[in-house]
Ligand SMILES: CCCCCCCC(=O)CC(=O)SCCNC(=O)CCNC(=O)[C@H](O)C(C)(C)COP(=O)(O)OP(=O)(O)OC[C@H]1O[C@@H](n2cnc3c(N)ncnc32)[C@H](O)[C@@H]1OP(=O)(O)O
Protein backbone atom coordinates (compact mmCIF):
# COMPACT_ATOMS: atom_id res chain seq x y z
CA UNK A 668 0.00 0.00 0.00
CA UNK A 669 2.79 2.42 1.01
CA UNK A 670 4.63 1.49 -2.20
CA UNK A 671 1.48 2.14 -4.26
CA UNK A 672 0.91 5.52 -2.57
CA UNK A 673 4.53 6.41 -3.22
CA UNK A 674 4.12 5.50 -6.90
CA UNK A 675 0.87 7.45 -7.24
CA UNK A 676 2.47 10.50 -5.63
CA UNK A 677 5.44 10.20 -7.94
CA UNK A 678 3.34 9.86 -11.08
CA UNK A 679 1.15 12.80 -10.02
CA UNK A 680 4.26 14.89 -9.48
CA UNK A 681 5.61 13.78 -12.87
CA UNK A 682 2.34 14.65 -14.60
CA UNK A 683 2.31 18.08 -13.01
CA UNK A 684 5.93 18.65 -14.07
CA UNK A 685 5.11 17.61 -17.62
CA UNK A 686 2.04 19.80 -17.84
CA UNK A 687 4.22 22.68 -16.67
CA UNK A 688 6.83 21.79 -19.27
CA UNK A 689 4.41 22.64 -22.10
CA UNK A 690 4.06 26.42 -21.98
CA UNK A 691 4.40 27.54 -25.59
CA UNK A 692 1.93 25.95 -27.96
CA UNK A 693 1.77 26.45 -31.72
CA UNK A 694 -1.50 25.45 -33.40
CA UNK A 695 -1.31 25.12 -37.17
CA UNK A 696 -4.61 25.59 -38.99
CA UNK A 697 -7.16 28.15 -37.84
CA UNK A 698 -10.31 26.46 -39.11
CA UNK A 699 -13.06 24.98 -36.97
CA UNK A 700 -10.67 22.87 -34.92
CA UNK A 701 -7.47 24.93 -34.86
CA UNK A 702 -9.34 27.99 -33.59
CA UNK A 703 -10.99 25.95 -30.83
CA UNK A 704 -7.74 24.31 -29.74
CA UNK A 705 -5.91 27.66 -29.73
CA UNK A 706 -8.74 29.24 -27.72
CA UNK A 707 -8.79 26.59 -25.01
CA UNK A 708 -4.98 26.58 -24.79
CA UNK A 709 -5.01 30.37 -24.28
CA UNK A 710 -7.85 30.11 -21.74
CA UNK A 711 -5.84 27.58 -19.73
CA UNK A 712 -2.76 29.80 -19.41
CA UNK A 713 -0.61 28.72 -22.35
CA UNK A 714 1.18 31.09 -24.64
CA UNK A 715 -0.31 30.29 -28.06
CA UNK A 716 0.52 31.03 -31.68
CA UNK A 717 -2.25 30.18 -34.14
CA UNK A 718 -1.08 29.82 -37.74
CA UNK A 719 -2.87 29.52 -41.09
CA UNK A 720 -1.66 29.88 -44.68
CA UNK A 721 -4.83 31.84 -45.39
CA UNK A 722 -5.00 35.28 -43.71
CA UNK A 723 -8.77 35.39 -44.29
CA UNK A 724 -9.12 32.18 -42.26
CA UNK A 725 -7.09 33.77 -39.45
CA UNK A 726 -9.44 36.77 -39.39
CA UNK A 727 -12.53 34.54 -39.26
CA UNK A 728 -10.95 32.43 -36.51
CA UNK A 729 -10.24 35.53 -34.39
CA UNK A 730 -13.90 36.47 -34.61
CA UNK A 731 -15.09 32.94 -33.74
CA UNK A 732 -12.70 32.84 -30.78
CA UNK A 733 -13.87 36.22 -29.49
CA UNK A 734 -17.52 35.06 -29.64
CA UNK A 735 -16.83 31.69 -28.07
CA UNK A 736 -14.58 32.98 -25.29
CA UNK A 737 -17.30 35.43 -24.28
CA UNK A 738 -19.76 32.52 -23.95
CA UNK A 739 -17.24 30.59 -21.86
CA UNK A 740 -16.58 33.64 -19.64
CA UNK A 741 -20.30 34.25 -19.15
CA UNK A 742 -20.84 30.63 -18.15
CA UNK A 743 -17.87 30.66 -15.73
CA UNK A 744 -18.24 34.12 -14.18
CA UNK A 745 -21.56 35.62 -15.31
CA UNK A 746 -21.39 39.30 -16.29
CA UNK A 747 -18.89 41.71 -14.70
CA UNK A 748 -15.19 42.37 -14.10
CA UNK A 749 -14.05 38.80 -13.62
CA UNK A 750 -15.53 37.77 -16.97
CA UNK A 751 -13.94 40.78 -18.71
CA UNK A 752 -10.56 39.99 -17.11
CA UNK A 753 -10.79 36.31 -18.17
CA UNK A 754 -11.48 37.30 -21.78
CA UNK A 755 -8.76 39.96 -22.00
CA UNK A 756 -6.11 37.82 -20.26
CA UNK A 757 -6.91 34.81 -22.45
CA UNK A 758 -6.78 36.85 -25.64
CA UNK A 759 -3.50 38.49 -24.57
CA UNK A 760 -1.88 35.00 -24.65
CA UNK A 761 -2.91 34.41 -28.27
CA UNK A 762 -0.85 35.54 -31.27
CA UNK A 763 -1.52 34.78 -34.93
CA UNK A 764 0.76 34.22 -37.89
CA UNK A 765 0.82 33.01 -41.49
CA UNK A 766 4.39 31.69 -41.18
CA UNK A 767 4.36 28.16 -39.78
CA UNK A 768 8.13 27.68 -39.82
CA UNK A 769 8.89 30.88 -37.87
CA UNK A 770 6.09 30.05 -35.40
CA UNK A 771 7.62 26.85 -34.05
CA UNK A 772 11.01 28.26 -33.04
CA UNK A 773 10.14 28.36 -29.34
CA UNK A 774 7.28 25.85 -29.27
CA UNK A 775 7.11 23.10 -26.65
CA UNK A 776 4.19 21.53 -28.49
CA UNK A 777 2.91 21.83 -32.06
CA UNK A 778 -0.68 20.75 -32.70
CA UNK A 779 -1.49 20.42 -36.40
CA UNK A 780 -5.13 20.97 -37.43
CA UNK A 781 -4.91 21.65 -41.17
CA UNK A 782 -6.89 20.09 -44.01
CA UNK A 783 -7.39 16.28 -43.81
CA UNK A 784 -4.85 15.39 -46.51
CA UNK A 785 -1.82 13.18 -45.89
CA UNK A 786 0.46 14.81 -48.47
CA UNK A 787 -0.25 18.33 -47.17
CA UNK A 788 0.25 17.27 -43.54
CA UNK A 789 3.56 15.51 -44.37
CA UNK A 790 4.87 18.53 -46.30
CA UNK A 791 4.08 20.73 -43.32
CA UNK A 792 5.69 18.48 -40.70
CA UNK A 793 8.77 17.93 -42.82
CA UNK A 794 9.38 21.71 -42.88
CA UNK A 795 8.62 22.08 -39.16
CA UNK A 796 10.97 19.25 -38.19
CA UNK A 797 13.97 21.26 -39.34
CA UNK A 798 12.81 24.47 -37.64
CA UNK A 799 11.53 23.32 -34.24
CA UNK A 800 13.79 22.76 -31.20
CA UNK A 801 14.78 19.16 -30.44
CA UNK A 802 12.49 18.93 -27.40
CA UNK A 803 9.31 20.03 -29.25
CA UNK A 804 6.50 17.48 -29.34
CA UNK A 805 4.56 17.21 -32.62
CA UNK A 806 0.93 16.10 -32.63
CA UNK A 807 -1.75 15.81 -35.29
CA UNK A 808 -5.48 16.36 -34.73
CA UNK A 809 -6.32 14.17 -37.74
CA UNK A 810 -9.74 12.49 -37.71
CA UNK A 811 -8.82 9.52 -39.85
CA UNK A 812 -5.24 9.42 -41.15
CA UNK A 813 -2.82 7.02 -39.41
CA UNK A 814 -0.50 9.04 -37.16
CA UNK A 815 2.42 6.81 -38.19
CA UNK A 816 2.01 7.83 -41.85
CA UNK A 817 2.15 11.53 -40.94
CA UNK A 818 5.06 11.06 -38.52
CA UNK A 819 7.13 9.44 -41.33
CA UNK A 820 7.84 12.97 -42.57
CA UNK A 821 9.93 13.71 -39.46
CA UNK A 822 12.97 12.47 -37.60
CA UNK A 823 11.26 12.68 -34.20
CA UNK A 824 9.06 9.59 -34.03
CA UNK A 825 9.62 9.34 -30.27
CA UNK A 826 8.23 12.88 -29.88
CA UNK A 827 5.23 12.37 -32.18
CA UNK A 828 1.63 11.41 -31.40
CA UNK A 829 -2.01 12.19 -31.99
CA UNK A 830 -4.10 14.70 -30.03
CA UNK A 831 -7.64 14.29 -31.35
CA UNK A 832 -10.06 16.93 -30.09
CA UNK A 833 -13.81 17.15 -30.69
CA UNK A 834 -15.92 19.90 -32.17
CA UNK A 835 -16.77 22.37 -30.59
CA UNK A 836 -13.46 22.19 -28.71
CA UNK A 837 -14.44 24.66 -25.94
CA UNK A 838 -17.43 22.43 -25.06
CA UNK A 839 -16.51 18.81 -25.81
CA UNK A 840 -14.71 17.24 -22.84
CA UNK A 841 -12.93 14.36 -24.59
CA UNK A 842 -9.37 14.23 -25.90
CA UNK A 843 -8.07 11.07 -27.59
CA UNK A 844 -4.33 10.75 -26.98
CA UNK A 845 -2.86 8.53 -29.68
CA UNK A 846 0.48 6.79 -29.52
CA UNK A 847 2.45 5.11 -32.27
CA UNK A 848 4.85 2.32 -31.31
CA UNK A 849 7.78 4.78 -31.30
CA UNK A 850 6.06 7.43 -29.10
CA UNK A 851 8.17 7.59 -25.93
CA UNK A 852 6.56 7.27 -22.51
CA UNK A 853 7.72 10.81 -21.68
CA UNK A 854 5.99 12.14 -24.80
CA UNK A 855 2.80 10.20 -24.13
CA UNK A 856 2.75 11.35 -20.48
CA UNK A 857 3.42 14.96 -21.48
CA UNK A 858 0.58 14.90 -24.05
CA UNK A 859 -1.81 13.40 -21.50
CA UNK A 860 -0.79 15.86 -18.78
CA UNK A 861 -1.25 18.74 -21.23
CA UNK A 862 -4.71 17.41 -22.17
CA UNK A 863 -5.68 17.47 -18.51
CA UNK A 864 -4.22 20.97 -18.12
CA UNK A 865 -6.54 21.92 -21.03
CA UNK A 866 -9.46 20.69 -18.90
CA UNK A 867 -10.10 17.58 -21.00
CA UNK A 868 -10.75 13.98 -20.05
CA UNK A 869 -8.19 11.87 -21.89
CA UNK A 870 -8.44 8.36 -23.28
CA UNK A 871 -5.50 6.34 -24.56
CA UNK A 872 -5.76 5.21 -28.19
CA UNK A 873 -3.67 3.01 -30.41
CA UNK A 874 -3.06 4.21 -33.95
CA UNK A 875 -6.01 2.28 -35.37
CA UNK A 876 -8.39 3.71 -38.05
CA UNK A 877 -10.61 6.38 -36.49
CA UNK A 878 -9.13 5.73 -33.02
CA UNK A 879 -12.16 5.14 -30.74
CA UNK A 880 -14.86 7.70 -31.50
CA UNK A 881 -14.60 7.97 -35.29
CA UNK A 882 -14.28 4.21 -35.70
CA UNK A 883 -17.87 4.08 -34.43
CA UNK A 884 -19.19 7.49 -35.51
CA UNK A 885 -18.19 7.53 -39.19
CA UNK A 886 -19.93 4.21 -40.12
CA UNK A 887 -23.01 5.47 -38.22
CA UNK A 888 -23.04 8.73 -40.21
CA UNK A 889 -22.54 6.97 -43.51
CA UNK A 890 -25.28 4.42 -42.82
CA UNK A 891 -27.57 7.44 -42.32
CA UNK A 892 -26.49 8.83 -45.71
CA UNK A 893 -27.11 5.45 -47.40
CA UNK A 894 -30.56 5.30 -45.79
CA UNK A 895 -31.46 8.64 -47.38
CA UNK A 896 -29.89 7.63 -50.71
CA UNK A 897 -32.03 4.46 -50.70
CA UNK A 898 -35.10 6.66 -50.20
CA UNK A 899 -35.95 5.09 -46.85
CA UNK A 900 -36.17 8.34 -44.84
CA UNK A 901 -35.52 12.07 -45.12
CA UNK A 902 -32.50 13.70 -43.39
CA UNK A 903 -34.90 15.60 -41.13
CA UNK A 904 -36.72 12.44 -40.01
CA UNK A 905 -33.45 10.56 -39.44
CA UNK A 906 -32.21 13.47 -37.30
CA UNK A 907 -35.45 13.69 -35.34
CA UNK A 908 -35.44 9.93 -34.81
CA UNK A 909 -31.86 9.81 -33.49
CA UNK A 910 -32.37 12.83 -31.21
CA UNK A 911 -35.65 11.70 -29.71
CA UNK A 912 -35.19 7.94 -29.97
CA UNK A 913 -31.51 7.58 -29.08
CA UNK A 914 -30.83 10.74 -27.06
CA UNK A 915 -28.23 12.19 -29.45
CA UNK A 916 -27.75 15.99 -29.08
CA UNK A 917 -27.65 16.31 -32.88
CA UNK A 918 -28.87 13.97 -35.60
CA UNK A 919 -26.25 12.57 -38.02
CA UNK A 920 -27.06 15.08 -40.80
CA UNK A 921 -26.93 18.05 -38.43
CA UNK A 922 -23.64 16.70 -37.08
CA UNK A 923 -22.16 16.18 -40.57
CA UNK A 924 -23.09 19.76 -41.45
CA UNK A 925 -21.49 20.90 -38.17
CA UNK A 926 -18.25 18.96 -38.76
CA UNK A 927 -17.99 20.01 -42.43
CA UNK A 928 -18.95 17.93 -45.46
CA UNK A 929 -15.60 18.62 -47.15
CA UNK A 930 -13.84 17.09 -44.13
CA UNK A 931 -16.34 14.19 -44.21
CA UNK A 932 -15.49 13.57 -47.87
CA UNK A 933 -11.73 13.67 -47.17
CA UNK A 934 -12.23 11.06 -44.43
CA UNK A 935 -14.36 8.70 -46.46
CA UNK A 936 -12.20 9.01 -49.61
CA UNK A 937 -9.10 8.15 -47.56
CA UNK A 938 -10.73 5.13 -45.95
CA UNK A 939 -12.17 3.94 -49.28
CA UNK A 940 -8.63 4.03 -50.73
CA UNK A 941 -7.21 2.11 -47.76
CA UNK A 942 -10.16 -0.35 -47.40
CA UNK A 943 -11.70 -0.71 -50.90
CA UNK A 944 -13.68 -3.82 -49.88
CA UNK A 945 -15.58 -2.12 -47.02
CA UNK A 946 -18.84 -1.11 -48.68
CA UNK A 947 -19.84 1.58 -46.16
CA UNK A 948 -16.70 3.58 -47.11
CA UNK A 949 -17.52 3.68 -50.84
CA UNK A 950 -18.22 7.15 -52.32
CA UNK A 951 -21.66 8.59 -51.62
CA UNK A 952 -23.31 10.31 -54.64
CA UNK A 953 -25.24 12.60 -52.28
CA UNK A 954 -22.14 13.77 -50.40
CA UNK A 955 -20.15 14.10 -53.66
CA UNK A 956 -22.87 16.32 -55.12
CA UNK A 957 -23.12 18.63 -52.09
CA UNK A 958 -19.33 19.05 -51.81
CA UNK A 959 -18.95 19.69 -55.56
CA UNK A 960 -21.56 22.47 -55.22
CA UNK A 961 -19.53 24.08 -52.41
CA UNK A 962 -22.14 23.06 -49.82
CA UNK A 963 -19.79 22.25 -46.97
CA UNK A 964 -22.28 22.58 -44.11
CA UNK A 965 -22.65 25.26 -41.44
CA UNK A 966 -19.32 26.90 -42.29
CA UNK A 967 -20.37 27.58 -45.94
CA UNK A 968 -24.01 28.42 -45.15
CA UNK A 969 -25.48 25.23 -46.65
CA UNK A 970 -25.03 21.47 -46.48
CA UNK A 971 -27.84 19.00 -45.92
CA UNK A 972 -29.64 22.03 -44.44
CA UNK A 973 -29.51 25.79 -45.09
CA UNK A 974 -28.06 28.19 -42.46
CA UNK A 975 -28.24 31.94 -42.07
CA UNK A 976 -24.83 33.45 -42.88
C1 LIG B 1 -19.03 12.67 -42.51
C2 LIG B 1 -18.11 11.99 -41.49
C3 LIG B 1 -17.57 13.00 -40.59
C4 LIG B 1 -16.81 12.42 -39.41
C5 LIG B 1 -16.28 13.59 -38.67
C6 LIG B 1 -15.41 13.26 -37.53
C7 LIG B 1 -15.01 14.54 -36.86
C8 LIG B 1 -14.09 14.22 -35.76
O1 LIG B 1 -12.93 13.88 -35.99
C9 LIG B 1 -14.56 14.23 -34.35
C10 LIG B 1 -15.68 15.14 -33.97
O2 LIG B 1 -15.50 16.22 -33.54
S1 LIG B 1 -17.21 14.48 -34.12
C11 LIG B 1 -18.28 15.74 -33.49
C12 LIG B 1 -18.38 15.72 -32.01
N1 LIG B 1 -19.32 16.72 -31.59
C13 LIG B 1 -20.60 16.44 -31.30
O3 LIG B 1 -21.02 15.30 -31.32
C14 LIG B 1 -21.45 17.63 -30.95
C15 LIG B 1 -22.88 17.26 -30.76
N2 LIG B 1 -23.63 18.45 -30.41
C16 LIG B 1 -23.67 18.95 -29.14
O4 LIG B 1 -23.05 18.42 -28.23
C17 LIG B 1 -24.49 20.20 -28.93
O5 LIG B 1 -25.45 20.25 -29.96
C18 LIG B 1 -23.65 21.52 -28.93
C19 LIG B 1 -22.76 21.55 -27.69
C20 LIG B 1 -22.79 21.66 -30.19
C21 LIG B 1 -24.57 22.71 -28.91
O6 LIG B 1 -25.46 22.54 -27.86
P1 LIG B 1 -26.94 23.15 -27.89
O7 LIG B 1 -27.62 22.69 -29.10
O8 LIG B 1 -27.54 22.91 -26.55
O9 LIG B 1 -26.68 24.66 -28.16
P2 LIG B 1 -26.35 25.82 -27.18
O10 LIG B 1 -27.45 26.05 -26.21
O11 LIG B 1 -25.98 26.94 -28.12
O12 LIG B 1 -25.04 25.35 -26.42
C22 LIG B 1 -25.00 24.51 -25.28
C23 LIG B 1 -23.91 24.98 -24.34
O13 LIG B 1 -22.63 24.93 -24.96
C24 LIG B 1 -22.07 26.23 -25.05
N3 LIG B 1 -21.46 26.35 -26.38
C25 LIG B 1 -21.94 25.83 -27.53
N4 LIG B 1 -21.08 26.10 -28.53
C26 LIG B 1 -20.05 26.79 -27.98
C27 LIG B 1 -18.85 27.33 -28.50
N5 LIG B 1 -18.52 27.21 -29.79
N6 LIG B 1 -18.01 27.98 -27.64
C28 LIG B 1 -18.29 28.10 -26.35
N7 LIG B 1 -19.42 27.59 -25.79
C29 LIG B 1 -20.30 26.96 -26.60
C30 LIG B 1 -23.19 27.20 -24.84
O14 LIG B 1 -22.74 28.38 -24.20
C31 LIG B 1 -24.12 26.40 -23.93
O15 LIG B 1 -23.71 26.48 -22.58
P3 LIG B 1 -24.81 26.51 -21.40
O16 LIG B 1 -25.25 27.91 -21.41
O17 LIG B 1 -24.08 26.09 -20.18
O18 LIG B 1 -25.89 25.55 -21.78
Ligand SMILES: NC(=O)C1=CN([C@@H]2O[C@H](COP(=O)(O)OP(=O)(O)OC[C@H]3O[C@@H](n4cnc5c(N)ncnc54)[C@H](O)[C@@H]3O)[C@@H](O)[C@H]2O)C=CC1
Nearest residue numbers: 696698699700719720721724780781782783809810834926
Ligand atom coordinates in the same frame (compact mmCIF):
# COMPACT_ATOMS: atom_id res chain seq x y z
N1 LIG C 1 -14.32 19.40 -38.23
C1 LIG C 1 -14.30 18.57 -37.20
O1 LIG C 1 -15.34 18.37 -36.54
C2 LIG C 1 -13.06 17.86 -36.81
C3 LIG C 1 -11.93 17.87 -37.61
N2 LIG C 1 -10.78 17.24 -37.19
C4 LIG C 1 -9.57 17.27 -38.00
O2 LIG C 1 -8.93 18.53 -37.77
C5 LIG C 1 -8.28 18.96 -38.96
C6 LIG C 1 -8.83 20.32 -39.35
O3 LIG C 1 -10.23 20.22 -39.55
P1 LIG C 1 -11.16 21.53 -39.57
O4 LIG C 1 -10.66 22.51 -38.59
O5 LIG C 1 -12.54 21.05 -39.53
O6 LIG C 1 -10.85 22.06 -41.06
P2 LIG C 1 -11.13 23.51 -41.67
O7 LIG C 1 -11.35 23.29 -43.13
O8 LIG C 1 -12.15 24.24 -40.88
O9 LIG C 1 -9.73 24.27 -41.45
C7 LIG C 1 -8.51 23.86 -42.01
C8 LIG C 1 -7.60 25.08 -42.06
O10 LIG C 1 -6.27 24.64 -42.40
C9 LIG C 1 -5.69 25.66 -43.22
N3 LIG C 1 -4.56 25.08 -43.94
C10 LIG C 1 -4.59 24.22 -44.99
N4 LIG C 1 -3.34 23.88 -45.33
C11 LIG C 1 -2.49 24.54 -44.49
C12 LIG C 1 -1.08 24.59 -44.33
N5 LIG C 1 -0.27 23.89 -45.13
N6 LIG C 1 -0.56 25.37 -43.35
C13 LIG C 1 -1.37 26.08 -42.54
N7 LIG C 1 -2.73 26.08 -42.63
C14 LIG C 1 -3.28 25.30 -43.59
C15 LIG C 1 -6.84 26.12 -44.10
O11 LIG C 1 -6.57 27.40 -44.63
C16 LIG C 1 -8.01 26.10 -43.11
O12 LIG C 1 -8.19 27.37 -42.49
C17 LIG C 1 -8.50 17.86 -40.00
O13 LIG C 1 -7.42 16.98 -39.93
C18 LIG C 1 -9.78 17.20 -39.50
O14 LIG C 1 -9.92 15.86 -39.93
C19 LIG C 1 -10.70 16.60 -35.98
C20 LIG C 1 -11.77 16.60 -35.13
C21 LIG C 1 -13.06 17.18 -35.51
